[in-house]
Amino acid sequence: MSWELHLLGCWQLDRRGTPQTVGARQQRLIASLALLGARTRRYLAGLLWPESTEEQAASSLRVTVFKIRHQLPGLLADGAEPLRLSDDVHVDVDRLRDGADSALAGTEPAAGLTDLLYAAELLPGWYDDWLLFEQERLRQTRIAALEALARRHLGEGRPEAAVAAAMRAAAIEPLRESAHALVIRGQVRAGNAAGARRTYEDFRRRLAEEMGLEPSTRLAQLLSAEPLENAGARPVTHAAGRHRQPPKEL
Structure with missing residues (x-):
């Protein structure tokens, strides 16, 4: 079983190439696990339901986890604590970070990753407090990677490619x-x-x-x-x- 989770541009979950219908609460829990990695239930309850009491937040998390396990079997890893996504879930943000790491290391990103650096926005339209930091961190990562690509192109005598990468960085900031x-x-x-x-x-x-x-x-x-x-x-x-x-x- 293979899952593809898209958080760049919009939220979308595909199972074997077929888009899945997922509720808003489940989307947020899945997104948090994709971006933050394995976390305890207590941490996630406080993160996703900050205005609720501890008891209410824990209850909301239990219901959300139940729905995910029932509707999307295999998406979450086995085990009650901590919660994490299955190893079969492939996340586009991870591919973007790999591309940025390649650019910052001075190597050419794999095919398609440069396009992600150019255009990717993390969950636009989502304004959850916990997500704002992740959005800004990824934005700064993209800028740094694009500038690194521009410097690399200049060093290789490819000024037009350097301009294209640098203009993308300037458009972001x-x-x-x-x-x-x-x-x-x-x-x-x-x-x-x-x-x-x-x-x-x-x-x-x-x-x-x-x-x-x-x-x-x-x-x-x-x-x-x-x-x-x-x-x-x-x-x-x-x-x-x-x-x-x-x-x-x-």
């Missing part, structure tokens, strides 16, 4: 300077100086409007510094005969 720096570096290396200037000006304007801040000096310097790093590029010679050293990369 529009005021993140490091993501825009990678976009600018990729655009300059691809010969798109005008695009790099637009990226800088758009970011500067948005940062000023929303935060009352200015980009760092290093970001502006990237507009002129990047060409010096291209293979075969020669340093700029000034009248005094000195070579200007490019500023450090962001």
Whole structure:
């Protein structure tokens, strides 16, 4: 028996390729076990029913577990304590984390995982207090992995791919300077100086409007510094005969 649990984009549980109908309480318990791993019943009762008394929360958990075991046999592992999902349950979030780990380690993620990094949102529309932290943690993981991919593409001489990855990171967090720096570096290396200037000006304007801040000096310097790093590029010679050293990369 094989289960596929999807938490990215929307909640969906498939059994051998067939979507299953699952109630809201059962969905939340299954999602919590998928994201947090094995947990005691007491912990889960308090997590999922924080407004209830301890007795009421324990009762709600018992009913929810009973329904899952009755309606979805084999989804939960055997044993009363702690509760956990069966080893036959495959979760898309785990695949996303594997892809992020690969990117952060400097290797190419497996086929399809890059697309997950680009577009995946954890249970959008769910606002449970316990889930907000998991959503933000996964969001930061995606950003870090996308930036790592962009740096890798730059190192391999693939500026267009670097721009695509960095723009995805910037779309997730529009005021993140490091993501825009990678976009600018990729655009300059691809010969798109005008695009790099637009990226800088758009970011500067948005940062000023929303935060009352200015980009760092290093970001502006990237507009002129990047060409010096291209293979075969020669340093700029000034009248005094000195070579200007490019500023450090962001």
